[in-house]
Amino acid sequence: MPVEWRFAADDVARLRFAFSPMWELVTSLRVLRAPARHSLHLPWLRAxxxxxRDLDLAELxxxxPLTGYIPDFLTPPPDTPLPDFAAELERxxxxxxxxxxxxxASVRTAxxxxxxxxxxxxxxxxxxVADRLQDYWTVAFEEFWPTIHGLLDADVMWRSRRLAAGxxxxxFADLHASVAWHGDRLVTVKECDFSGDIGGDGLVLVPSAFGWPDVSIMYEPYRPMLSYPARGIGTLWSGGAPCTPNALSALIGxxxxxxxxxxxxPVSTTALARRxxxxxxxxxxHFTVLSDGGLVTRQRLGRxxxxxxxxxxxxLACGA
Structure with a gap:
């Protein structure tokens, strides 16, 4: 069944990207339960x-459920381009x-x-549920967020250039096989049937690492959102086991x-600060201290x- 959003000229101008640590956290719970379906994240799972073991995730x-509808209140569409987890949890x-x-009541659960x-x-x-999400974030996700955010940020930069150029x-040409642009309509194939105008504040595009390989959507009464698999997902944990800086934190802060x-x-000071x-x-x-300690090096590239x-x-960072 299709989901179809109709765009007016102003709606195209209001297209924007955003990140959502809450979306990644919630979808990672499915990865925990079905690792065979998400082999790309096995290094994270092993970590x-x-x-x-001591965290009760039964209610979450x-x-x-492994497939199908997730209660929308658990994954509210980002209201800013760079929301932090605390703000999303408060929502x-x-x-x-x-x-x-x-x-x-709409969840199909066992x-x-x-x-x-x-x-x-x-x-x-x-x-x-919010308390348990906070616990889960602290134990299993917070330290990995910078790595995940880096992948999502690279996707947005690449797609923003595509939008500017073409x-x-x-x-939308290669966003996902199930997504197609038809002049003034965006159509995606999902297990629900919906057709309506974008209107309001426009469509939010949210790249995802743990939502791979599917697209997910939200619509009224929420702001329209389409979450899609980020580019380069296969390289997310390419260094082997994901970095685990708990002991490192005790050593260097x-x-x-x-x-x-x-x-x-390689990254600039400004880009990393934003991330x-x-x-x-x-x-x-911090770069000065890390450089003096022989942990990072610097190179000038133009300005x-x-x-x-x-x-x-x-x-030190990845236990290599």
């Missing part, structure tokens, strides 16, 4: 599974209980008792550990200075 698993917490209950428990007191259910048709882990490819939500001045100071890890930095 995080031992940490989850019940509300997130989940502020979900009206009646809306959450209605959405959970654990109807968990759904019934949630719907008996949806206000408490929302807070309980317009909307070029942008949490922020410097995050910076060192994020230097998978990690730090000030360029702070990143520059930019790019930093990358040394072989010693690689060893």
């Amino acid at each position: 995080v599974r031992p940490r989850l 698993f019940a509300l997130l 989940v917490r502020l979900t009206p209980p009646d809306m959450a209950s209605e959405e959970v 654990d109807p008792e968990a759904v019934a428990r949630f719907r008996d007191d949806p206000a408490k259910g929302v807070q309980r 317009g909307v048709r070029e942008l 949490r922020t410097r550990a995050q910076i060192l882990v994020a230097l998978e490819d 990690l939500d730090l000030t360029p001045g702070a990143v520059s100071q 930019e200075v790019l930093y990358r890890r040394t072989s010693v930095g690689d060893t």
Whole structure:
């Protein structure tokens, strides 16, 4: 069945990209449950599974079946291009209980008792689920977000150039096999049937690593959103096991550990500051310390200075 969005001229101008750490976190729960379907993420799985032994994810698993509908309140469309996890989690917490209950009722789950428990007191259910998402983020996801964000950022940069060079048709030409642009309409094949105008604030395009290989959509009463697999997903964990800077944080500090882990490819101070939500001045100071310690090196390219890890930095960041 198709989902069809109709675009007016102004709607095309309001197309925008955004990232969503909450979307990645929620979809990663499906990866945990069905690793055979998501072999690209096996290095991440091997790293995080031992940490989850004491974390009860039963209710989240019940509300997130392996396929089909996910309650929309768990993945609200990003309201800014670069939302942080805390802001997105707060939006989940502020979900009206009646809306959450209605959405959970639409879930096809193997654990109807968990759904019934949630719907008996949806206000408490929302807070309980949000608390568990916070725990899961802290234990299994937060330290990997810079690496994931780097992949998503590269996708947006590439597609933005496509949009600038060839317009909307070029942008959607290879977004996904199920997505097609027809003059003034965007059509995607999904398990639901919907047709309507984009209107409002326009369509949000959200690249995803853990949503691979599918596209996902949201529409009214939410802002229209289309999440699609990011380019280069096969290289996300190409260094082997994903970087685990917990011990490294104790050695050089949490922020410097995050910076060192994020230097998978050469990057400028400004770009890394934007990626990690730090000030360029702070990143520059950390680069100085890391450089003095022989963990990063710098190279001028035109007007930019790019930093990358040394072989010693690689060893510390990724256990190579």
